[in-house]
Amino acid sequence: MLKYFFAVCLALMLATAYAQQERVPDTVKVGAYVISVHDINFHDKEYTIRFWLWFVYDNADFDFSKQLDIPNAKEIEPPDIIVDSVEGKSWAIMKMKCTMKEKWDVQDFPFDQQHLKVQIENALFDNRSLVFVPDLKGSRFDEKEAIDGWTIKNFQVLSKSNDYETGFGDSTVTGQVFSTFNIEMDIERNAWGLFMKIFIGMYIAFLIAIVSFTPHPSELEPRFGLPVGGLFAAVGNKYIIDSVLPESSTFTLVDTLHAFTFFAIFMTLVVSAIALKYHDSGRTEAALRVNRIGSRIVVVSYIFANLIAVVLALR
Template structure:
């Protein structure tokens, strides 16, 4: 009889023993999380990724068997923990990790090269749901190196936040009332703005020169048909080549970007130049030299004014 009672007691003990990180009295355990960004680099628009190195630390109440299991970066293509330290502070466990990660990034290229990007570094706890564990941000001190420089970019804003990552599945756990799961999430939000003017002129100088070459044809006598038509045709090929060069640095996108707008405008204006050159030549052949010259002057003012206005408006809207 004593042996039976002992076995029953042992069974109740094993079944009722709480997980070290389980919620007590329906209150989830709280883990304070902080970060310190060391670097942001290797921005790759074609592969849609960038690389970051940062310190991450956690203050917790319970021991951790395997610290690397405490975190997951769901948006990382790959990440590596370069350094790990564990200690105790004021009776709490302290875990510090140095992480290098290649992060996925959906670049917003609508206003390229005057674009502004928001980088999000998401860190989740993959073991315990929010009923058992939540994150709170450690906002004491700086969250990134004040000397941090991102080549070609300026850091516009930086803030950290915590929340929950929602999944519309219970991952096979049929004890859940709903096939849903929520896990603690720590998010680093970094907004960067490109220092764009130098890049803009480097990228678009070829396009503007191509248009200028085409525009010069308005000042050539229509009787000289070869240079009158040869210049805009050459300018058109130069503009198309410039467009292909820029596109080679960018991923494919269905969004109409400022690159598409300005190059499309250049193609249309060069076609207009060629079309009205043909009209001017026809008028000159018919002996209407004055009308031909008037056509050249009028169309030159219209084409130049429209081209300049659309360029200025497009750039100002992108800034």
């Protein structure tokens, strides 16, 4: 009887060990070499990336030419594929071109820094069957040609998990977890040239408006016509910039600087109106004094407010 007991225990131990061995997923070594990041489109919330992708694995059931998925891509062009072997393992190399979805952070545009991520999965095998192991040594980006006008920082490849809270039609399963291979990087730019290009129209509009302080307070037409013309120019500049940026519910640097400009132009009209009122009542000296002090307050306040907004965006 004791022999049967030991035999059953041994059988259970072997079965448990075998089951645990069966649950060990296959590992796939995966790496990437980023060729270029281009066609960055803020308005359509997308960009294009070209990169080499390679897989080294043992399991013959893995066919990445058919099972590859990039969930955060808008479009994936059919890749060029090379299949070979290295050190007795299957070796698949793919040249990829993808149009990626991206939620751009334009809070500090054009002094913005963006985080890009390409998430790669096997669409057929979850993490019970397949786990990605990143090739940290071989994964790189082309430092000369990768991206124009931006600098790539914090480039990294890493393995993560993606949870799907569904059984995809299998009522016995409440969810699945897939291993992912992520290509991640931060990009930033020296934006002073772009800053001057997009805001030069706004600042010229403000200069046009403050020219109205130079005529005598009695000169009605230039005192009120110039600020109104500058206001329309600033509004037009705002619409032009907004056309290249995505819709945002937050108050961005672009919104802040234009709001300062609109308010400053309004204050030039207020100063002119007060000076004109004093002049019409025969208080010419008071009108000139209001014009002189008001103009200085408007100009200094506008410059100071712009400097603070830009400095905060640069932090």
